Amino acid sequence: MDSPQPAQAGEKIIIAAVGENGVIGRDGNLPWDVAADRRLFRRLTLAHTVIMGRHTFASLGGPLDERLNLVVSRSLDSRPGITVCRGFSAALAQAEGAGRGIFFIGGAEIYRRALAVADRMILSRIPGKFSGDTFFPPFSSSDWRLVSEQDQGDFILQVYLAIRQPKS
Numbered sequence: 001m002d003s004p005q006p007a008q009a010g011e012k013i014i015i016a017a018v019g020e021n022g023v024i025g026r027d028g029n030l031p032w033d034v035a036a037d038r039r040l041f042r043r044l045t046l047a048h049t050v051i052m053g054r055h056t057f058a059s060l061g062g063p064l065d066e067r068l069n070l071v072v073s074r075s076l077d078s079r080p081g082i083t084v085c086r087g088f089s090a091a092l093a094q095a096e097g098a099g100r101g102i103f104f105i106g107g108a109e110i111y112r113r114a115l116a117v118a119d120r121m122i123l124s125r126i127p128g129k130f131s132g133d134t135f136f137p138p139f140s141s142s143d144w145r146l147v148s149e150q151d152q153g154d155f156i157l158q159v160y161l162a163i164r165q166p167k168s
């Protein structure tokens with residue numbers, strides 16, 4: 001099965017798993033257990049920078065290994081394995097200085113901010129309508145072009161590229 005292109009240094013990529021009804025989370029965790037998607041996430045993000053919100057960090061149970069972990073939070077303090085950034089822009093600036101690929105890994109507010117700056121978006125579409133409390137933000141087909149869609153067995157893998165509107 002083809003895999004998405006590896007991240008380039010400085011490339012900004014949204015990566016998310018999304019149910020048919022837009023759900024991404026429930027009670028602080030994922031509403032599904034899809035091992036193949038977890039493997040894909042690990043393979044793509046390894047050795048790069050990951051930017052996440054505080055709840056997402058809490059759901060992981062610790063820093064992601066072999067990645068630069070940036071956690072956006074006004075309340076948390078940095079600790080071994082993570083750097084806390086007080087806002088989205090501060091996290092992005094820090095990531096850009098690191099010279100690796102930059103993955104936005106959730107949750108909802110991080111994705112919402114990332115939609116305005118990311119170059120690429122990798123979505124695992126998980127079949128089924130899930131109950132949940134956290135949703136992927138809406139985005140427009142005038143801003144994002146679907147460039148590939150593959151059946152991976154347990155999910156559909158979609159890759160989108162950002163369409164940059166000329167600034168007037």
Ligand SMILES: NC(=O)c1ccc[n+]([C@@H]2O[C@H](COP(=O)([O-])OP(=O)(O)OC[C@H]3O[C@@H](n4cnc5c(N)ncnc54)[C@H](OP(=O)(O)O)[C@@H]3O)[C@@H](O)[C@H]2O)c1
Nearest residue numbers: 016017025028029030053054055056073074075106107108
């Ligand atoms: N399906 C997927 O691919 C996927 C991916 C990631 C997460 N999830 C799920 O989504 C849920 C967690 O997402 P969530 O949306 O509830 O929370 P989240 O974005 O992970 O964390 C929210 C917290 O991050 C901080 N934060 C976010 N944006 C900020 C900003 N611009 N400036 C400063 N701080 C900011 C705040 O922390 P402070 O309160 O400390 O200031 C905020 O309370 C879980 O259920 C998780 O499992 C799913």
